Amino acid sequence: MTTTATTLKGQPLDRPALDSMLRRRMFYTPAFEIYGGVAGLYDYGPPGCSLQANIIDVWRKHFVLEEDMLEVDCSVLTPHEVLKTSGHVDKFADWMCKDPKNGEIIRADHFVEEILESRLKGDKEARGQKVEEKEEDPKKKKRKAKGVQEAVKLDDAVVQEYEEVLAKIDNYNGEELGELIKKYDLKNPASGVQPSPPVAFNLMFQTAIGPSSNLPGYLRPETAQGQFLNFSKLLEFNQGQVPFASASIGRSYRNEISPRAGLLRVREFLMAEIEHFVDPEGGKKHPRFHEVKDIELVLLNRTTQLSGKTHVEKISIGKAVADGIVDNETLGYFMARIHLFLKKIGVDQSKIRFRQHMANEMAHYAADCWDAELLTSYGWVECVGCADRSAYDLSVHAKRTGAPLIVREQRAEPLVVEEWEVELNKKKFGPHFKKDGKTVEAAVLATTQEQREALAKDLNEKGSITVEVAGVGDGKVEIPKDLITIERRTRTEHVREYTPNVIEPSFGIGRILYALMEHNFWTRASEGGDEARGVLSFPPTVAPTKVLIVPLSSNEQFRPICYKLSQRLRKLGISSRIDDSSATIGKRYSRNDELGTPLGITVDFQTVQDSTITLRDRDTTKQVRADEDKIIAAIQSVVDGSKEWKDVEAELPIFEGQEIEVATR
Template sequence: MTSEATTLKGKPLDRAALDSMLRRRMFYTPSFEIYGGVAGLYDYGPPGCSLQANVIDAWRKHFVLEEDMLEVDCSVLTPHEVLKTSGHVDKFADWMCKDPKNGDIIRADHFVEEILESRLKGDKEARGQKVEEKEEDPKKKKKKIKGAIEAIKLDDAVVQEYEEILAKIDNYNGTELGELIKKYDLKNPATGVQPSPPVAFNLMFQTAIGPSSNLPGYLRPETAQGQFLNFAKLLEFNQQQMPFASASIGKSYRNEISPRSGLLRVREFLMAEIEHFVDPEGGKKHPRFSEVKDIELVLLNRETQLSGKTDIQRVAIGKAVEDGTVDNETLGYFLARIHLFLKKIGVDQSKIRFRQHMANEMAHYAADCWDAELFTSYGWIECVGCADRSAYDLSVHAKKTGSPLIVRQRLPEPLVIEEWQVDLNKKKFGPHFKKDGRTVEAAVEATTQEQRESLAKELNEKGSIILEVAGVGEGKVEIPKELIVIERRTRTENVREFTPNVIEPSFGIGRILYSLMEHCFWTRGSEGGDEARLVLSFPPTVAPTKVLIVPLSSNDKFTPICQKLSLKLRKAGVSSRIDDSSATIGKRYSRNDELGTPLGITIDFQTLQDSTLTLRDRDSTKQVRADEDKIIAAIKSLADGEKEWKDIEAELPAFEGQEIEVASR
């Protein structure tokens, strides 16, 4: 894997040029900018909205349609009790530090990471090695280097320590991060002061629901909880059939400690999440796993990271599941499907890897988790998480509410079970224990088969049992034999009940969009020393606009042809724009190359004679010419992803003409 962010054409990425172009062409822009803006909040402009809509459309087709998923749209406002039960109120947090001198709030893991990386860069400079800087603002670059990067040679052992720490930076808890800050004397470059010890900061936005503000709530940090709470209804809608998956696309909110890196770390963002409910018995097999088992993925497993390394391995997902690197078939199936989706929308295949979570960074609900990370000028960025949430969410919500979030399946043959059963004398049990009755009863029901066997023996020998019950008396209660019967009995089961496990692929759409824009960005040199032209090589399937319609001149005879062609393209479901400005054809195409428009139609005087059109490819600038019906059919096949440009070149006659001449001036 490359350690330097490059463009589609293999050249170093000019992030300043890309960011300037994206904002100038209004792919996205800071929210509330005329009021000074708010960190971590952005608005999408017309091309950004179209790109996002097209990626979501591709996502729906690839997952919801292909996998026959059940899509839901759930409320953003979430009561406190729901997120308390799910664990988010107590555990959804990052570690933050405070600079005692200027009051700056700093995210602890990012702080450690940046200072150690800057020291490693200083070591490389001292050794005469090339150091690539990736600052957004060239004016700030010199200041930051002066304040944070000094050309000081480190001992080889220290370099190795730093590299090992960085390899497993996501695995440190707050105490460990604080120890690293002290051990390596890490100071804020802005003040020269060491920050305070890390403390946990909950990332959820808190609010109050209703005019009396007596119902506390939060803006949801994920779309998943709404899907879990609707599980019983979805199961019924699916005619009690398992396995099945739900899907949801919507906004989520996280009060990031230090938003940065544009769209990569924001406080309001679009998520697309899947909850695939699977029977935990049978090793979580997937019926379609054989279709993807030979797909090779680039994997970085937890053992490698914990050894202080970042070595990757390219391996078929079937083998990764077989040797236990990936826990089960269903998890492996979705990793492969995520890979295919990212490839389909245009992600650079040399800049993708799947990294396994280490123990401390694992979400509180996860049994195993892999991130699809995309390489950008900011480094490796998590864009998709794929977690095995086991039965955590359904179990805790069922326990809290008493709702049966379970699956009932009729067995092909009755199952005869011999077990220890408990009967309580309800008439006497309640009055005997009074207010503690329900607590003691719950403790009795929670006993295991092994405990019941032992308690039955104790009851027979002593005439009573002693049971540990938290919160009652001194933690132990005595239950006499007139209140309880424990016997070994046989029962017949015709129905099996179980709580499904969940495999959850979770997509951060904004991060995917930004990574895609970097991966598709390149510059086209021009003849005569003119300024290089900027290009976004989005695949036609996701490009904001598919076709640019360009009349050769402002001749009035071209206008009705443009409008007729635009109408036909719209009816075919293909987005287009007409550019009849006075600029040269070369300039008109160039400024739409910046918008990622993959195709262009030129209407010239020959069109008036024989109704033929020229079709131009954005990346190669090659052109073909044919009649209107053939050109529209070619565009439709490209926009639908059925064909590539090379297929069109093979089918339609090549054309050499005016754009090449004008563009070279």
């Protein structure tokens, strides 16, 4: 599948022009810029904040409201013990190399990827093939400037080998990345030397809680742990019913080794995460799966990647689950719902795929995971992860704290259980084993049903049993018959207890926001020969501002009409801006096309006479004219998504009176 970046209108994406426009119009800007800035930290300006808020609003309605989720807002500061138990302290890491000559810190997988891609690019140039440009982060540019890869033709076998390595680059561990660096003699072009072997670098920001600094903690790397720790309270709030889902939107923090690609790899970011708790019995079915089973998704499974290929398959989610490509209905249901959400906010449908994680890249808690990846000028970028976390998190936190993070439900029919039970003579057991008593007791109680059956036989035949107990004597302990009883007994269970499994969709809002801006950017040529104007064709539901109100001139008669229209729209919850600057009406519209404003109202002298106004569409620049009530109703229907511009155009009279001014901007 090609990685060529194009705009909404099929033009090649001019990323420098887009980045310049986004910063000029203050969608986002480097944080602390007047102090030189800090890599991986960005501030959002007014349109960026509005766009982000609107994406979150659609997310809440699409997931929290429609799925009846329980939203929580948990603490960012997290004690060390919580993240030690969850596995993040030991396992939440990326692989890092250091250049021994210039001291540059390099992320190992990115380094291997960049050098091999550079060699493949040189091969294509040597073969006279067209080369597609990908991302150019500052550090990569610097390395290239000092050591540009020459156009050298490679053997076909080497090309295939490089492509296979790149197809499964996310699956290599640190040792394997180090072997690749040595095998292919990969050197940092900036220094001409090979970097040191990769070492694990934990991505969490460490801190201390309290003035005495004796309670170590971290800024959370995800919002999930707070949801797991509140599971029992959420279950009670939900009247003990499973399945149910919690949701959380908030900041997370990761100390990235080499932040790059603007908003795509940052150290502080907004996440929206869902934890869907489900009964593991019954194959994790979902009651609403039938509603989405016919939705087709583009899938890149792990088997294809491990074969060194990136071929995708378009398949209905119902068939993917039935064929075992996607593990279960609940995982498949949320993958389809993620697809629908991305479509709703305006993501280009030709630039979405779901990629399955390979074994080595799988998070330590995940049993299966699919990433919703969006194609940008930087290549395919993970924007949403959908993981089956099994019962990992609730189990480890329950074991560490003793808290009952389980579901108890009354059985419809009592369950009769026949099993081997162990009973210890506590009066004699402790004095007999003295200081080793608790260790021996734990070993006995940890025996399986099969082991207990064999031990019961030994107890009856030999009068004693031998149990393996690590750390006591020679590792084997004999227990006489008078200290223990092992019998087959029957009990009746009226209540079932189980630890639910968790399906977790996790959204990186900043990455989605950036991909949305790339997917909806295009340029409109001007007839006067001026520089082409950028346009952001956001859907009205997420556009930062919905309506621009433009008075035809600075005539004082227009001012109260504009103010009245603005107030009326705001009372309906529709954001608007008045642009009464001295620029031509065409230039005023163009400036707001850059901001993604979908609709524009023009107030002119005819408005003063008969209260009619024009309504302009951003993408087509076409206009209709009608009285104020009809125009407001049309705006409301477009903004809430019940109608499109073509519907408005079919219902209201076409207006061409200001086309000349619009065309000559």
